[in-house]
Amino acid sequence: MSNRVPPLIMGHEFSGVVAEADDPTQLGSRVAVNPLISCWQCEMCRAGNPHLCPTRKIIGIHVAGAFAGFVVAPEINLVELPAGLSFEGGALVEPLAVVVHAVDFALRGGIPESALVIGAGTLGLLTTRLLAGVGVSRLVVTDLTVARLELAQTLGATRTINGRDRASADPMPTDFEVVFDCVGSGLTKIEAVRSVRSGGTVVLLGLHDETLPINAQELVRREIALRGAVTYTPRDFRRAVQILASDAVPYEDWIERRPLARGAESFEELLSASGKVVKVLLGDGS
């Protein structure tokens, strides 16, 4: 993404132990860290939307992140991990909070009967799990990777469609009440609009491409609501901690923990991803 400008220590999804703090009672705490640094004074912040703060900065994007032994964060950004939640689970709080926030938009009009999730990476899998959890009865997931579609099924998809053999498969349904684009490429945005029913909602989370190659008249004529969703409020972040602590999101099958020194090779591997490892967690601690 264009907002990550080298030289930069990346890493915005992380958990750890407090090693140094102004408040000595915090020392040794196991925490997840909300990486959004907001001003807490502007109109957006005061209205409870610090994720939309115009001067917001993100740890790992605008300031040094967590692919390191130590990282600095404001104390207000720390959320204590419940005793049963592992550091791996703590590192998944951030992406789950993104999904909690996005799924909330889709649930405002009640629980949708049908939903399509485009992309079975971290965001797509977590979206699938939350939608299955609230009882969406027709829950379809598309991806280009067989292994990831199998994971989507274990997380609650009622049907999966592999975009690679679309030509030979049944045509894609076009009557979903809600569609989540968890990829954000030009093609997936077109697919999202094509697949939603008239009067339905498309939620855009993916940030793959910057432009929106969509026929605006189709949005008008079919009354399609197009909704962007980005990051999370502090409340979404705390809810993500609770959800992970309740074991509602199985993650052992699709994450892998490796030493920090294997970071570069892991990025290369994920770029050409075709396997079951959807997310690599880098860390040297216990």
Ligand SMILES: [Zn+2]
């Ligand atoms: Zn602000």
